[in-house]
Amino acid sequence: MFKSKDPSKMNKEEALKELIYLSKIIERHDKLYYQNDSPEISDSEYDRLKGRNADLEKYFPTMVLKNSPSNKVGNKPQSKFSKVSHKVPMLSLSNAFSLEEIQEFFNRTRRFLKLNKNDLLEVLAEPKIDGLSATLIYKDGNLVLGATRGDGKQGENITANIRFINDVPYKLKGNFPDEIEVRGEIYISNIDFEKMNLVRIRQGIPPFSNPRNAAAGSVRQLDPLVTKTRNLGFYAYNWGITSTPLGKTLVESRKALELFGFNLTQPSKLCSSIGDIKKYFEELFEKRSNLNFDIDGVVYKLNNLSLYNRLGETDHSPRYSISHKFPPEKGVTILNNVSFQIGRTGAVTPVAELAPVTIGGVRVKRATLHNKNEILRLGIMIGDTVLIQRAGDVIPQITGFVSSLRSKSAKVINFPKFCPSCNTLLESIDDETIIRCNNVKFCNSQKLGRLIHFVSRNAVNIEGLGEKQLKELFNLGIVKNFGDIFRLSSEGSIEIHEQISQLSGWGALSVKNMLESIKNSKNQTLDKLIYSLGIRHVGYGSARLIAKYFIESERFIEEVQKLNNKNNLDKFSENLISINGLGNKAVDSIINYFVNNISEFNDLCSYINLEELIEIKKDTPLSGKSLVFSGKFENLTRSEAKTLAENAGAFISSQVSSRTDILVVGDKPGIKLKKAKDLSIEIMDEKQFLIVFDRKL
Ligand SMILES: [Zn+2]
Numbered sequence: 001m002f003k004s005k006d007p008s009k010m011n012k013e014e015a016l017k018e019l020i021y022l023s024k025i026i027e028r029h030d031k032l033y034y035q036n037d038s039p040e041i042s043d044s045e046y047d048r049l050k051g052r053n054a055d056l057e058k059y060f061p062t063m064v065l066k067n068s069p070s071n072k073v074g075n076k077p078q079s080k081f082s083k084v085s086h087k088v089p090m091l092s093l094s095n096a097f098s099l100e101e102i103q104e105f106f107n108r109t110r111r112f113l114k115l116n117k118n119d120l121l122e123v124l125a126e127p128k129i130d131g132l133s134a135t136l137i138y139k140d141g142n143l144v145l146g147a148t149r150g151d152g153k154q155g156e157n158i159t160a161n162i163r164f165i166n167d168v169p170y171k172l173k174g175n176f177p178d179e180i181e182v183r184g185e186i187y188i189s190n191i192d193f194e195k196m197n198l199v200r201i202r203q204g205i206p207p208f209s210n211p212r213n214a215a216a217g218s219v220r221q222l223d224p225l226v227t228k229t230r231n232l233g234f235y236a237y238n239w240g241i242t243s244t245p246l247g248k249t250l251v252e253s254r255k256a257l258e259l260f261g262f263n264l265t266q267p268s269k270l271c272s273s274i275g276d277i278k279k280y281f282e283e284l285f286e287k288r289s290n291l292n293f294d295i296d297g298v299v300y301k302l303n304n305l306s307l308y309n310r311l312g313e314t315d316h317s318p319r320y321s322i323s324h325k326f327p328p329e330k331g332v333t334i335l336n337n338v339s340f341q342i343g344r345t346g347a348v349t350p351v352a353e354l355a356p357v358t359i360g361g362v363r364v365k366r367a368t369l370h371n372k373n374e375i376l377r378l379g380i381m382i383g384d385t386v387l388i389q390r391a392g393d394v395i396p397q398i399t400g401f402v403s404s405l406r407s408k409s410a411k412v413i414n415f416p417k418f419c420p421s422c423n424t425l426l427e428s429i430d431d432e433t434i435i436r437c438n439n440v441k442f443c444n445s446q447k448l449g450r451l452i453h454f455v456s457r458n459a460v461n462i463e464g465l466g467e468k469q470l471k472e473l474f475n476l477g478i479v480k481n482f483g484d485i486f487r488l489s490s491e492g493s494i495e496i497h498e499q500i501s502q503l504s505g506w507g508a509l510s511v512k513n514m515l516e517s518i519k520n521s522k523n524q525t526l527d528k529l530i531y532s533l534g535i536r537h538v539g540y541g542s543a544r545l546i547a548k549y550f551i552e553s554e555r556f557i558e559e560v561q562k563l564n565n566k567n568n569l570d571k572f573s574e575n576l577i578s579i580n581g582l583g584n585k586a587v588d589s590i591i592n593y594f595v596n597n598i599s600e601f602n603d604l605c606s607y608i609n610l611e612e613l614i615e616i617k618k619d620t621p622l623s624g625k626s627l628v629f630s631g632k633f634e635n636l637t638r639s640e641a642k643t644l645a646e647n648a649g650a651f652i653s654s655q656v657s658s659r660t661d662i663l664v665v666g667d668k669p670g671i672k673l674k675k676a677k678d679l680s681i682e683i684m685d686e687k688q689f690l691i692v693f694d695r696k697l
Contacts, residue, residue, distance in 0.1 A: 004052055007059035015060045019068075022053040026069040081156035081220070083520070084147040088240040090133060090183065091152055093299060094317040096324050102300070103274055105322045109302070112311060112319065112639050123300040124250045125280045126237065126268040128323050130294040131187030132216045135240060136162065138180050141172040148219070151457050161219050164228035167235070169261035176260050181240035184262070188215045189292045192231045210362065211294045236262035237299070250303045270303060285326055297325040312643030315541035328389040331364070332402070333357035335386045338369065338413045342421050344449030345536045348435040350375060350413065352386070352398055359390045367396045372415060373433045381410040421445035448474050450534040454482055458540055459532035460521045464514035472503060481600055486607035489518040523609045526553035533601070535593045537586040546590075548651045549579045551624070553610045560594050560601070580654040621692055623649025628656050630673060631666030633686050644693055656681065664689045
């Protein structure tokens with residue numbers, strides 16, 4: 001290390017020597033930071049090097065090097081990508097693995113829409129590219145924003161990088177809408193993927209395991225110029241908000257996107273029967289090794305766009321589309337052992353420890369065995385040669401074993417009697433299918449499991465604080481509960497920051513990034529907050545139903561605070577029960593959670609800024625209203641009626657109460673009608689309901 005000598009006491013030779021040294025070392029740290037995402041020095045140390053370089057150059061202006069670090073563009077580190085909320089959520093597609101499941105998709109869609117077996121349902125088939133989903137917003141034809149999919153609701157702002165992706169038009173052509181959001185896949189071609197990995201191997205950097213990771217890693221570069229060198233491509237396949245409709249059908253709309261200057265996923269084909277679909281799927285499967293990019297299946301979307309709003313979506317996927325995955329890749333390996341993991345709810349999950357094997361480009365070392373029944377069904381023993389399969393991004397599965405290769409030393413898989421984490425006697429439920437540790441409050445595995453769930457992407461989403469890091473902080477006693485995570489970022493925790501930055505794998509910069517990420521995670525919506533608590537039986541879908549029902553998040557918090565009073569408890573549970581789609585188990589579990597954990601919850605809430613759920617709903621006569629349906633409808637199914645109402649901003653309850661705004665009645669409405677009349681609630685019939693949607697009978 002050079003001592004920083006006063007420049008006025010240096011001669012030209014000394015200065016030149018140090019400038020050369022500085023240019024090399026700064027270049028090395030730039031590379032570590034930008035290309036490998038693994039800095040070795042802190043930001044302040046980096047700034048010190050750059051400052052020293054600038055000082056010397058100022059004193060010896062004739063000595064400035066051609067490749068001086070101060071001449072480089074795109075050098076300024078961006079601390080991280082800012083977040084972008086998607087105005088229309090970027091949902092993932094539901095998966096099918098067989099033609100039977102595709103047939104079931106058609107049956108389901110027909111039932112939902114009350115269509116006959118002979119009514120035509122056309123779908124457009126296109127390849128499912130294995131890349132990184134992104135969305136591009138154009139105003140007056142100019143690209144103004146690019147973002148990743150993220151968790152579907154919020155992604156990262158990658159505008160600076162997306163400008164360097166081939167096939168992303170900077171300016172739209174033709175007769176484009178004033179505002180349009182175009183969605184598609186960023187991908188890397190197979191040839192560029194191979195090339196990039198060759199370079200990495202030569203530089204001693206680990207190669208990317210698949211083209212999807214390579215594309216994602218290349219886009220999420222802090223220096224956009226690195227993205228430029230990666231030669232990424234973009235295929236459009238969908239759109240979000242658009243100020244004028246692109247067409248009446250998917251085929252028309254795709255044509256429009258093409259005229260604006262986008263490349264579309266190809267080959268695509270309009271299919272109107274299972275026969276057409278089978279043919280397309282098999283042909284594409286045959287052809288896939290000749291394509292220039294990686295695909296993992298086929299996507300089918302209904303061609304008639306007017307059905308999209310009628311079908312709506314489930315919590316995770318639209319109902320108008322489905323993806324058909326290619327058959328899974330298979331492998332064979334040895335089952336070395338079975339370990340037992342205690343999840344956040346106390347359930348004991350057996351995990352297969354495998355001799356490492358590469359399947360479809362991904363190294364597999366472990367596979368879940370789910371439960372005791374699954375082990376019995378498979379009939380496997382420790383030491384067996386087992387068959388593994390892996391489909392797309394689905395977790396690897398053991399599907400069987402080679403009986404002829406079973407050795408005499410193969411061992412039976414025994415379940416533990418006591419919790420491997422806290423030594424509590426385990427409880428067996430349902431004929432020993434589920435084995436559980438009931439030490440909810442003190443079992444460390446469960447506590448850690450809840451913390452890991454809490455920071456995960458679909459919960460409060462704290463980057464830089466993953467499973468590995470949390471485990472470390474938990475074992476050191478630094479993070480014991482949800483509130484502790486936020487306390488880390490408070491002013492008085494400098495000593496703890498020092499302590500963490502000394503741990504192996506951490507450094508001043510990663511601590512800084514983590515703290516920033518914690519600060520950024522303080523703003524949450526109620527659905528995410530409820531989901532992040534990891535309450536048993538309460539997945540994201542249920543959490544969302546609750547958040548939508550309470551509308552104002554403050555009201556939910558207030559009600560939870562008052563649960564120590566019996567009347568309030570009854571009222572709260574009545575409210576939960578009336579939420580359509582929320583099961584009894586979930587209701588019991590939620591009440592149980594808040595009664596027993598109110599102080600931890602309050603502690604957490606003292607750090608959270610609750611934001612209201614932003615639902616992108618048009619101004620309709622139903623928005624914000626609480627609706628109950630009763631009786632049989634003539635022209636639409638109950639599911640479609642609910643979807644229409646939800647899309648118009650209403651929320652649906654299963655029971656009439658004083659909070660109900662409108663009861664929609666069909667034939668034979670029953671007791672709900674009487675109750676609604678008693679409470680003077682507005683009543684609508686099917687015809688009036690449909691008029692809201694401009695649909696005539
Ligand atoms: Zn335990």
